[in-house]
Amino acid sequence: MNHAVAKPAVQRIPFLVGGEWRTGSAPALPAINPASGELLGEVGAAGPDDVDAAVRAAQAAQPAWAALRGHQRAALLQAIAAQIEQHAEALALTQTRENGKPLAESRQQAKSAAGIFRYYAAEIETFAAEVTPPRGDYVSMTSYEPLGVVAAITPWNSPLTMDAQKAAPALAAGNAVILKPSELTPQTSLALGRLCLEAGLPPGLLNVLPGSGADTGAALVQHPGVRMISFTGGTATGRAIARVAAERMIPACFELGGKSPQIVFADADVERALEGVLWGIFEAMGQSCVAGSRLFVQQALYPRFVEALVAKTRALRLGPPEDPHTQVGPLASEQRVQHVDTIVQAARRDGAQLLCGGARPAGAQFGRGAYYLPTILAGMRNDAAVCQTEIFGPVLCVLPFADEEDLVAQANHSEFGLACGIWSADFARAWRVARRIEAGTVWINTYKQLSITTPFGGYKQSGLGREKGRQGLLPYLQAKSIYLAT
Ligand code: TXE
Numbered sequence: 001m002n003h004a005v006a007k008p009a010v011q012r013i014p015f016l017v018g019g020e021w022r023t024g025s026a027p028a029l030p031a032i033n034p035a036s037g038e039l040l041g042e043v044g045a046a047g048p049d050d051v052d053a054a055v056r057a058a059q060a061a062q063p064a065w066a067a068l069r070g071h072q073r074a075a076l077l078q079a080i081a082a083q084i085e086q087h088a089e090a091l092a093l094t095q096t097r098e099n100g101k102p103l104a105e106s107r108q109q110a111k112s113a114a115g116i117f118r119y120y121a122a123e124i125e126t127f128a129a130e131v132t133p134p135r136g137d138y139v140s141m142t143s144y145e146p147l148g149v150v151a152a153i154t155p156w157n158s159p160l161t162m163d164a165q166k167a168a169p170a171l172a173a174g175n176a177v178i179l180k181p182s183e184l185t186p187q188t189s190l191a192l193g194r195l196c197l198e199a200g201l202p203p204g205l206l207n208v209l210p211g212s213g214a215d216t217g218a219a220l221v222q223h224p225g226v227r228m229i230s231f232t233g234g235t236a237t238g239r240a241i242a243r244v245a246a247e248r249m250i251p252a253c254f255e256l257g258g259k260s261p262q263i264v265f266a267d268a269d270v271e272r273a274l275e276g277v278l279w280g281i282f283e284a285m286g287q288s289c290v291a292g293s294r295l296f297v298q299q300a301l302y303p304r305f306v307e308a309l310v311a312k313t314r315a316l317r318l319g320p321p322e323d324p325h326t327q328v329g330p331l332a333s334e335q336r337v338q339h340v341d342t343i344v345q346a347a348r349r350d351g352a353q354l355l356c357g358g359a360r361p362a363g364a365q366f367g368r369g370a371y372y373l374p375t376i377l378a379g380m381r382n383d384a385a386v387c388q389t390e391i392f393g394p395v396l397c398v399l400p401f402a403d404e405e406d407l408v409a410q411a412n413h414s415e416f417g418l419a420c421g422i423w424s425a426d427f428a429r430a431w432r433v434a435r436r437i438e439a440g441t442v443w444i445n446t447y448k449q450l451s452i453t454t455p456f457g458g459y460k461q462s463g464l465g466r467e468k469g470r471q472g473l474l475p476y477l478q479a480k481s482i483y484l485a486t
Pocket residue numbers: 153154155156157180181182183211212213214216217218221232233234235237238240241255256257258288289390391392
């Protein structure tokens with residue numbers, strides 16, 4: 001007799017192609033809440049046939065969208081922003097249950113997502129062609145046209161804002177978008193897709209294709225109908241996609257990893273610097289491209305500063321992301337915990353001194369959740385592997401420096417160049433150092449201030465191209481110059 005009990009069927013969440021919902025031909029993705037380890041369901045994943053259907057739907061929808069006037073597209077982006085705002089709480093909860101980000105942060109990001117659509121509505125409504133310098137009996141003009149179908153590939157750490165940062169300018173410019181979310185956070189992107197449809201965006205202009213990078217992502221970037229790629233994620237994946245873009249000779253922009261220095265001079269306002277350094281690394285548990293993960297403290301201040309920082313780090317309230325008292329939540333998955341712990345233990349074997357953290361937290365309340373203690377390491381050199389590798393987790397490496405020359409050399413000794421924080425009461429020095437640091441964003445006496453109006457992107461291996469601001473619209477457009485004989 002067979003006593004096997006049939007497993008209850010898990011709900012398979014469908015995805016969006018051309019205004020229709022389908023479950024896809026690739027193996028479904030498990031949906032796991034990282035705070036509890038609980039399997040919540042599964043999400044359908046797109047195989048090559050689904051990718052092809054999405055590209056066709058996008059190609060069919062795009063010309064009519066591109067033919068609209070700027071203000072007409074802007075009106076739709078405004079409607080999407082309103083829809084996001086109206087459903088901000090549900091969006092925030094979806095993201096938090098997928099990636100474990102404290103709910104208060106997800107709420108903030110849902111608001112930002114609406115703001116990003118509003119900003120690009122304003123950009124496209126005011127975007128003008130250029131009359132270029134006259135040459136005798138000619139009028140010459142440069143206008144800007146969309147590229148067609150854009151592949152937008154996003155990671156799991158902040159899908160609410162990253163999806164918006166790609167979809168809003170790409171749509172504003174008159175393109176159709178195929179959004180490929182991370183394996184860990186497809187439901188957040190699917191929720192955005194649904195809200196766009198409900199706001200009145202014509203079907204086919206925003207398709208959402210969950211799936212693995214190897215299956216779905218690779219098929220998407222190689223599809224001949226895709227005319228541009230916008231990618232945010234790890235540097236190794238970025239490089240693989242750049243090779244495809246080079247082979248196909250299509251434009252692509254990349255927002256990649258970082259190992260950003262936080263620099264504290266002895267004359268800094270210590271309390272403010274401590275808060276900036278603490279949140280610069282431990283907000284989102286270090287799963288942020290701009291995480292300030294290398295701390296340089298001037299020798300005279302080093303012992304006092306590091307001691308106070310360790311005390312503040314130990315006092316951080318670790319807990320479930322939906323608890324309003326939680327300051328730092330779980331990592332995005334159990335695999336991320338193992339990844340972080342492997343790097344920390346290797347660093348210790350290489351001689352790093354553990355000042356705090358370096359393990360999973362003890363306590364029944366953490367259950368099977370993906371928790372890891374905020375960790376500080378000291379006693380290694382800046383060229384140690386742990387100071388050069390992007391960990392993308394709650395791990396801060398602290399290093400002393402002697403003077404400005406020593407500091408600049410150490411801070412710039414990194415393959416990355418995304419961001420930097422400088423803490424000093426000497427404004428002239430802070431400014432001077434900011435000019436010498438190889439990074440796309442430098443903050444002085446603040447950290448992680450980000451505005452949709454201000455371009456963002458990396459130097460060196462941290463990326464190519466800029467997102468946000470008017471510069472963030474241009475990659476989704478191509479220039480056409482027309483000469484008219486008078
Ligand atoms: O990112 P991936 P992972 C860094 C961080 C982290 C490392 C790996 O250091 O430890 O990257 O993280 C899709 N063709 N950052 O593996 O692989 C993939 O499905 C097309 C920094 O999560 O870069 C997902 O949607 N697409 C970062 C997206 O790429 C492919 C944020 C990002 O995944 C693909 C995240 C392929 N061949 C990680 N392979 C940041 N800059 O903020 C994967 N993908």
